[in-house]
Amino acid sequence: xxxxxxxxxxxxxxxQVEAGTEKTFVxxxxxxxxxxxxxxxxPNRPVIAYEVQDVPxxxxxxxxxxxxxxxxxxxxxxxxxxxxxxxxKAIALRLIGTHPDRENRxxxxxxxxxxxxxxxxxxxxxxxxxxxIEKDTSVLVAAAEAAKGxxxxxxxALEENYKTIVAACLANNHKLIAMSQLDxxxxxxxxILITQMGFDKEKLVTDPMCSALGYGLDYTYSVMxxxxxxxxxxxxxxxxxxxxxxxxxxxWKVKEASAPESELPIGGSLEPRGIAWxxxxxxxLMMAGAELLIMRHPESVKALEKFIDELM
Amino acid sequence: MALSGVExxxxxxxxxxxxxxxxxxxxxxxxxxxxxxxxxxxxxxxxEAKKVLGEASAPPIRPVTLGTGDKAVKMGEETVLFxxxxxxxxxxxxxxEVKDSMSDSEINGVVEQxxxxxxxxxGQKLRVDxxxxxxxxxxxxxxxxxxxxxxxxxxxxxxxLSTTNPAAAEAAVKxxxxxxxxxxxxxxxxxxxxxxxxxxxxxSLGVAATSLDSLTALTEKIKGLGVEDMVMxxxxxxxxxxxxxxxxxxxxxVKKGNKSVGYPVISFAQRDDVMLETLIASLGITKYxxxxxxxxxxxxxxxxxxxxxxxxxxxxxxxxxxxQKIYKIGEPSADAPLMxxxxxxxxxxxxxxxxxxxxxxxxxAVMDTEGxxxxxxxxxxxxxxxxxxxxxxxxxxxxxxxxxxLIIPGYVSILxxxxxxxxxxxxxxxxxxxxxxxxxxxxxx
Ligand code: B12
Ligand code: SF4
Numbered sequence: 127x128x129x130x131x132x133x134x135x136x137x138x139x140x141x142q143v144e145a146g147t148e149k150t151f152v153x154x155x156x157x158x159x160x161x162x163x164x165x166x167x168x169p170n171r172p173v174i175a176y177e178v179q180d181v182p183x184x185x186x187x188x189x190x191x192x193x194x195x196x197x198x199x200x201x202x203x204x205x206x207x208x209x210x211x212x213x214x215k216a217i218a219l220r221l222i223g224t225h226p227d228r229e230n231r232x233x234x235x236x237x238x239x240x241x242x243x244x245x246x247x248x249x250x251x252x253x254x255x256x257x258x259i260e261k262d263t264s265v266l267v268a269a270a271e272a273a274k275g276x277x278x279x280x281x282x283a284l285e286e287n288y289k290t291i292v293a294a295c296l297a298n299n300h301k302l303i304a305m306s307q308l309d310x311x312x313x314x315x316x317x318i319l320i321t322q323m324g325f326d327k328e329k330l331v332t333d334p335m336c337s338a339l340g341y342g343l344d345y346t347y348s349v350m351x352x353x354x355x356x357x358x359x360x361x362x363x364x365x366x367x368x369x370x371x372x373x374x375x376x377x378w379k380v381k382e383a384s385a386p387e388s389e390l391p392i393g394g395s396l397e398p399r400g401i402a403w404x405x406x407x408x409x410x411l412m413m414a415g416a417e418l419l420i421m422r423h424p425e426s427v428k429a430l431e432k433f434i435d436e437l438m
Numbered sequence: 439m440a441l442s443g444v445e446x447x448x449x450x451x452x453x454x455x456x457x458x459x460x461x462x463x464x465x466x467x468x469x470x471x472x473x474x475x476x477x478x479x480x481x482x483x484x485x486e487a488k489k490v491l492g493e494a495s496a497p498p499i500r501p502v503t504l505g506t507g508d509k510a511v512k513m514g515e516e517t518v519l520f521x522x523x524x525x526x527x528x529x530x531x532x533x534x535e536v537k538d539s540m541s542d543s544e545i546n547g548v549v550e551q552x553x554x555x556x557x558x559x560x561g562q563k564l565r566v567d568x569x570x571x572x573x574x575x576x577x578x579x580x581x582x583x584x585x586x587x588x589x590x591x592x593x594x595x596x597x598x599l600s601t602t603n604p605a606a607a608e609a610a611v612k613x614x615x616x617x618x619x620x621x622x623x624x625x626x627x628x629x630x631x632x633x634x635x636x637x638x639x640x641x642s643l644g645v646a647a648t649s650l651d652s653l654t655a656l657t658e659k660i661k662g663l664g665v666e667d668m669v670m671x672x673x674x675x676x677x678x679x680x681x682x683x684x685x686x687x688x689x690x691x692v693k694k695g696n697k698s699v700g701y702p703v704i705s706f707a708q709r710d711d712v713m714l715e716t717l718i719a720s721l722g723i724t725k726y727x728x729x730x731x732x733x734x735x736x737x738x739x740x741x742x743x744x745x746x747x748x749x750x751x752x753x754x755x756x757x758x759x760x761x762q763k764i765y766k767i768g769e770p771s772a773d774a775p776l777m778x779x780x781x782x783x784x785x786x787x788x789x790x791x792x793x794x795x796x797x798x799x800x801x802x803a804v805m806d807t808e809g810x811x812x813x814x815x816x817x818x819x820x821x822x823x824x825x826x827x828x829x830x831x832x833x834x835x836x837x838x839x840x841x842x843x844l845i846i847p848g849y850v851s852i853l854x855x856x857x858x859x860x861x862x863x864x865x866x867x868x869x870x871x872x873x874x875x876x877x878x879x880x881x882x883x
Contacts, residue, residue: 129650129699132689164682340559340745341784347724348522348754355520381788381874382741389795392557394737402716402742409717410746413724429713436677436718 133165134158138361140354140417141328142170143301143368146250147277151215153331153417154368159354160415161437171434172417174408174427175216175252176208177374180231180239181223187384189400190374190423201239202246209247212427218252218420219243220375224265225256233268240272252279252303252420254372263290270294279303279418281370282333285316292323303370305333308345310352310365317364331418332367338376338383339407346371350414371416377404378422401425409433441494443471449487450480457481498691499700502642502667504531504568504729505596506618511567513669513702513728519688525753530727531567532719532743533598534735535708537574538584545584549591551735557744560758560783564744570622570731571610573601582609589614598622598644598704598729604631615639620669622704624660626652633663642667644704649673650683654698668701669729677721680705684726702728709733716742723747757809758783764833765790768799772840775800775880777869778826779847780807780815788873796877801839805829812847823856830861845869 142155151173158166180201183191191198197207201219208214221236223229244251253269255262262282267290270280281303283291288304295302304320306312313334321327334349350369357366377383382393383400393399404426408419412430421427447467458479460466469475470491477483477491497515504511511531518524536548549569556565569588573581581601589597597619599610611621622644624632636643643665647653653672660668672683684703690696705727707718715732716739722730723746732739752758759781767790768774779789781804793800805826807815815821830836830844842864846853848871857866870879 129654129686129690130694130696131650131686132694132696134689161678161681162685163678164686339742340749343746344521344749344752344754347749348520351520352522382745392737393741394739396738398713398736399738399741401713402738405713406716406720406742406746409720410724410750413721425713429711429717432711432714433677433717433721436714437681438678 131164136166136358136361138358138363138366140357140368141330141366143329143331145216145252145277145279145301147275148248149215149250150277151250157358159358160413160417163438168438170417171438172412172419173215174419174421174430175218176212176214176424176427177218177220177420177422178204178208178243179223180219180221180236181229186422187378187400189383189397190378190404193424202242205243206246209249212424214249216250216252217243217247218254220254220256221265221269222256224261225258226261228256233264236265237268237272240269244273244276250278251276252281252418254281254303254420257282259284259286263287266291267294270298270300273300274298277301279331281305281331283316283320285312285319288316288320289323292320292325295329296323296325301329301331303331303333304367305335308335308337308342308349310334310349310356313349313353314356314362314364317367321364327363327367330367331370332365333370333372336370336372336376336407336411338380339403339410340382341376341380343407343410347410347414350411350416354415368417369415371408371411371419373408373411373419374404374422374426375420377407401429405429441471441491443468446470446491449483449490451482451484453482455482497700498695498697499688499702500666500668502669502702502728503618504598504620504642504669505594506616507594509565509567509594509596510618511596511729516688516726517692519685519692521750522754525755526751528728529747529751530723531596531729532735532740532747533568533570533729533731534566535570535572535731535733536584536588537572538577538581539574542587545588546591548735549588549595552595553592555735555737555740557741559741559744559748560787561760562748562758564740564748566735566740568596568598568729570598570600573599573603573606573610576603578603578606578609581606582613585610586613589617593617596620598731600644602628602646604628604635607632608635611635611639611641615641618642620644622646622669622671624656626656629656629659630663633660633665636665636667637663642669644669644671645701646671647673650686650699657698657701669704670699670701671704671706675706677718680718680721680727681725684722688726704729704731706731707733712736712739715739719743720746723750759806759809760786760804762804762806762829764835765802765804766799767793767802768797770799770801772838774798774839775845775883776803776835776839776841776843777801777845778803778805778830780805780810780812780821782807782809782811782815785811789876792873792876793880796880798877798880800880801835803830803833803835803844813849816850816853821850823853824860826853826857827860830864843867847871848875
């Protein structure tokens, strides 16, 4: 007997969002669940951006820090290395050094870093603040101005500080990343608030908040799946944004990614364990709907690209 | 497919005799439809009705068990496509491939890895579940020898015997039939013989097809031959095919009631690139495989895959929790520090792990926050000053310790004053925010 394929037809579709000016990338555009090309259209691959910081990665575990030895002292050489040597399709510049508990760098310094990095690369740039609610407003406004005309992704706008960041993205023609904390309703509400300011919903990317394998991944996974289902099955236009998985920052923070084998014998060899932690976190969230992934280790990125090749 | 109350009613005696304890047959039918009553309560129901209702109430994916005893692996019985709808039922099993063409020492090495793979994570025991023995040599005698040797070395570990040669299958199955292995490799050309072996030894049969059409034909044929416990391989090998076939199969079984594909799925993740293999296995975990076959089981890879499986298969409505009580870590004397945290499993295991690492004996008071983390519990009103004070008072700890100092998590420092107000004679000390600061904090006191 023949098998009747139980295809779904969805009423909704994910917006397509483009970044960059010279070399560009496009994410989203699909009218089906992730990689379901057997029943619909999946025009674009997920994009992986390499994470680069405005300050050296002192707090990163050795496994991933040592990969950037010699280039990570300066965001420009670091970003160029990722683009030229690692073939990065995008760079995510995290202005973590602006955090008041860190180097407390000023908004002007951050803007200067953004300019320098932009001058050195031709792939799209994603600009991230330090997730400090007040500081990010001045830092991201300055960064958005410094990057005017470069069609960057800028984030993250939170419910507590979105207004100034949205205004800066509007004025300088950037795309915006909006983050809420692991709750589909909060995420929807933030998207609505942002579009009510006149921001085009098709220029928005949602970050439902990432979490690492073993440390809340189940929550991120299900929130992403639910957001995507709302977009497709209910044709909810406020939920049809592509989604971001800010993978590296969460995956490399947990014990499994940094504890030596002597401290964690059940985890075996540290180096592949750290890489696997980042890789598996990314792979799982990609299956839930993340199509822009920010990652750190080149081996993780390589494995994920091969996985995407097999899935497309 | 589930039947409606009215459809069930049509099959009942319609005498309203009340022997089932319900006022009418219709009322009873409604209860049956909601699965709140069992058919045997009606003494007069016909055999015909029993058969129809039995089939309709069977789970859309047949339960199949691999192996016997404590380490047996249950598969099937899934009812949904997305974990937020309802908890996924049986965590997918990991099987490592051993080829009968490998050297004895290589084989022993892998079997050792399987035997030593068990770990404890957030209170659950996790391990490599099965060994997949393939007849790569093509030699029936060799296959039987390797199967016997592995069964002797790892008597409790469930086995999957992979061969398409009925003679090799018969010999190997016979040697280990009491362990209820899965015989994998029934295809279009050997289906009759393989079904015969599975049936005579009462074991389950793995069906190896080349497409969903041929899979449907094969499972129907084999069912007709009297074998009901099957595990399916649609022939999907790339990630793209795996996602497509697994999705189609799960949808067809769960949403369309297609019984021909209502069996657990076996997937093959083996790749030369071990990180890619880890990702293919992750795909199997998230997207509906019941068994994932791996080429190797390094500890780091196991830990990542076990953890993902645990994340995907936990109940999305009920976080993993530990019991509310005062746990002793090390051998705390009467003046050892007393710390408090929430009963979210993850929180408890991180915090207790750090305390153990510090080697400082401690009493850890774990309060029931309904499985919420410290901060979430606080925000939800379950980790509050009055609840903490009440818990400490009721616990009787005051009789056990010589001091009156309670150490609270740094993230809820705001609670310290209010707890002191409610716990007369107690002093509250604010600990570090992150658990990784606990060792230094304890040692420097
Ligand atoms: C996952 C999550 C959820 C999950 C629940 C997970 C769970 N089982 O608890 C869900 C989605 C259900 C949820 C719901 C809510 N959440 Co919530 N949630 C989170 C999130 C993202 C992670 C929490 C977590 O799992 N942490 C991991 C565990 C291990 O952390 P922990 O228990 O705090 O333990 C650490 C430390 O406290 C320390 N520690 C623990 N015990 C002890 C003891 C001692 C003595 C010491 C020294 C240290 C120590 O060590 C641990 C590791 O470092 C946080 C944000 C974040 N990134 O932290 C928000 C967060 C906790 N949630 C928050 C809120 C407000 C809520 C809600 C009220 C509303 C909402 N929509 O989010 C609801 C309330 C739930 C309810 N039933 O009403 C807020 C809390 C507000 C605050 N600080 O003011 C947070 C901080 C997010 C935010 N910034 O807004 N949440
Ligand atoms: S016992 Fe059977 S026949 Fe009697 S009322 Fe109940 S369902 Fe009807």
